[in-house]
Amino acid sequence: xxxxxxxxxxxxxxxxxxxxxxxxxxxxxxxxxxxxxxxxxxxxxxxxxxxxxxxxxxxxxxxxxxxxxxxxxxxxxxxxxxxxxxxxxxxxxxxxxxxxxxxxxxxx
Amino acid sequence: xxxxxxxxxxxxxxxxxxxxxxxxxxxxxxxxxxxxxxxxxxxxxxxxxxxxxxxxxxxxxxxxxxxxxxxxxxxxxxxxxxxxxxxxxxxxxxxxxxxxxxxxxxxxxxxxxxxxxxxxxxx
Numbered sequence: 001x002x003x004x005x006x007x008x009x010x011x012x013x014x015x016x017x018x019x020x021x022x023x024x025x026x027x028x029x030x031x032x033x034x035x036x037x038x039x040x041x042x043x044x045x046x047x048x049x050x051x052x053x054x055x056x057x058x059x060x061x062x063x064x065x066x067x068x069x070x071x072x073x074x075x076x077x078x079x080x081x082x083x084x085x086x087x088x089x090x091x092x093x094x095x096x097x098x099x100x101x102x103x104x105x106x107x108x
Numbered sequence: 109x110x111x112x113x114x115x116x117x118x119x120x121x122x123x124x125x126x127x128x129x130x131x132x133x134x135x136x137x138x139x140x141x142x143x144x145x146x147x148x149x150x151x152x153x154x155x156x157x158x159x160x161x162x163x164x165x166x167x168x169x170x171x172x173x174x175x176x177x178x179x180x181x182x183x184x185x186x187x188x189x190x191x192x193x194x195x196x197x198x199x200x201x202x203x204x205x206x207x208x209x210x211x212x213x214x215x216x217x218x219x220x221x222x223x224x225x226x227x228x229x230x231x
Contacts, residue, residue: 032214043204043221044155050215087155091216095168099155 002026002093006086006100012108019075021103023088028068032092035064035073038102039084047086048073075105083107110135112205112222120199120229126192128225130205137186138163144188145208145218146179148201156201160208161188195229202226 003026013019023033031051036044046055048064051071061076075082088100116128130144137144146158159169161179169177173192181188192199206221 030214034217036218043206043224044218045221046217046219049217055217055219085153089155089218092214094214094216095160096170097157097216099157102153102155 001096002029002090002098004088004090004098004100006088006103008103009101010104010106012106013078014108015078015080017078019078019082019105021073021086021105023066023071023073023100025069025071025090025092029090029092031067032090032094033064033066033071034089034091035062036087036089037082037084038087044087078105110207110220112207112220114203114205114222114225116225116227118226118228120195120227121231122196122229123194126190126195126199126203126227126229128190128203128205128227130188130190130222132186132188132207136183137181137188138183141210143168143208143210143216144179144181145206146190147204147206147218147221149204149224150201158190158192158203197229200227200229 005024007022033051035048038044052064063074085102085104087102111133113131120126143160143162145160161167161181176193178191202224204221204224206218208218
């Protein structure tokens with residue numbers, strides 16, 4: 001299985017901060033990577049697919065980049081509604097997709 | 109837009125079978141371009157892909173669960189279902205049903221997800 005490692009596992013930030021979350025794959029996955037946001041007690045919500053394509057309706061302060069084994073999710077100007085847990089998912093080994101362990105973003 | 113809703117028991121005894129149904133509204137399960145997935149999230153927050161089914165009935169199961177899992181579809185009811193046999197405490201999790209957009213061999217994404225069904229395995 002392809003292992004996905006996210007870092008950090010948690011971070012504290014303030015409204016307006018620029019936040020960067022990293023996801024690393026155990027082998028090259030090209031750009032076959034998605035990002036999801038999950039708020040407490042809610043289902044994950046798709047933010048970005050194929051590493052950098054913003055899902056319809058997602059604010060432009062979210063952006064994704066990377067290819068191969070290293071990927072980043074950036075939030076430019078953190079908003080109160082962005083405090084949540086973020087997961088990456090690789091689809092290179094479809095049908096066996098795997099997820100990162102998550103990064104919790106909370107209020108400093 | 110498409111919405112999904114899980115239903116089924118929230119408490120299952122060890123060694124028994126966990127059974128959940130996902131009802132799809134706002135769109136048809138049939139029609140192609142998608143497959144219908146089950147994912148679970150353990151209390152420690154990790155997400156695990158259980159498997160999926162196409163509208164024509166072909167399935168994929170995670171090898172780690174394959175011997176215990178069955179996913180089926182009822183297009184007439186616009187529902188799909190999960191059965192997980194011989195459960196243990198390790199199967200305690202929130203179970204999500206979801207639609208996966210099947211764009212190409214490697215390009216797919218999960219959207220939307222159901223709200224999730226917490227299931228506890230305990231006697």
